[in-house]
Amino acid sequence: MNVGPFILVSLVKILLALFVLLTAVAYTVWLERKVVGHIQNRWGPTRVGPFGLLQPMADGVKFLFKEDLTPPHVYKPLYIAAPMIAVIFALTSIAVIPFGDWLDIGPVSTMLQISDVNIGLLIVLGVTSLGVYGIALSGWSSNSKYSLLGGLRASAQMVSYEIALGLSLVGVIILSGSLSLREIVDAQGGHFWGFIPKWNIFYGGQIVAFFIYLMAAYAETNRIPFDLPEAETELVAGYHTEYSAMKFAMFFMAEYANMITVACIASLLFLGGWHGPLGGPPWLQALLQIFWFMARVFVFLFVYIWVRGTLPRFRYDQLMAFGWKFLLPLAIANLVITALVVALRA
């Protein structure tokens, strides 16, 4: 492909991916309010639009027009930069996530991914590990004890659980022999004995890794049962106590965008990515692939919300003990066993 069309196609893909991601963020918030509402035997949003479907827009307008209050005691440069850092790193990782195989529109043939990098998985891990700074700096620059405690808890928690998270992914990397997300998904095509799909979760004991990943991912995104950094009963609202209007909304967006990234990685690495029943003309097949991928992401997000509506919060020492004394050894054991299996089979 020439440089001109390449840049044009890339721009279109970037804009589309960002648009879909931001819409998904808005509607994940809606889904959460709706599902948690039904779990708690109430209706959730119903007033704005049918089933409250226009609620995200109303929320957005509200966030834009609320007074943007900057408390006088904050350290201003970092106070303003922190929500931006959080949201930028949360949105960046979508750049390497593949949504499907190749798409042909007329003369243009393009992969359904902004860019296929041979260290894609490492890039996602690196970008999410940088996301901690948004939370840590907001906690520190707010100059308030609740924010500071929230920021400290968040950074300690995220550094601890990142290890278990990373180790749970290594088993999959060993099985597929690649760090490129596209190749990892390609390796999961086909079936065992004609009917069990060849997803990594059914393969070489990776179901253990999947659950380690699931739990570590909840901790990484600061969700219940690991939402200690914003525990309302102890810390008012944690690291974003002093934020209002759009700056607060940016933390909100970052949290939900991170949830979606985590769901995408789980679908790609453990649940077979976009593989599923396909049929029809090529363009329909491409759309179906996107549909299967999104369906997995949706299920993962639904489980997220379900867990939130069901479980109580951990105590802080329980959280640390769980991460270091249970998840980490389990992840190492899983890694060693997977490596042994692969080595013996080779």
Added chain:
Amino acid sequence: MLHLILFSVFGLVCVAGAINLLVQSHPINSALSLIVVMGSLAVEYLLLGAEFVAAVQVIVYAGAIMVLFVFVIMLLNAGEEERTKGSRVSLLIGIPGMIIGSVLMAWVLITHSGTHAVEAGALPGAPGEIAQLLFHEFLLPFEVTSILVLIAIMGAVVLAARPEPLQPEGKS
């Protein structure tokens, strides 16, 4: 050409971050400048074709070690440092000495060394090649290093652990 421009730009960002680290009087600003230095170094690695090293640089240095730095600064609530005038000796001897030294080094490297620049991507950079080097050719040094790290971790645990009470029978 684009490579060279990007490389120079990020080299400048790296140096600017390093200078900013020294100039800033607040520890957290210095820590953030150090993150900028780490990040631009990672981009330089990437431009040189060492993508694995670049990713590890971001994950380990910018994403883990610097988080701990920031964490400690936040925990101790370290305040602004007083600005001193600095020593006259370092101003008169240190800065000219550094300039002369670096110019000399650059001159020697450019004119007198028999080596020439390596093409970008000519050296191993992909994860597989790095693994081949680490786990095959340099297996023994690698394992010895890992034992060294293990000893350091155990030492840290021993030092940080609470001393066990001498008389557990609550006699006090």
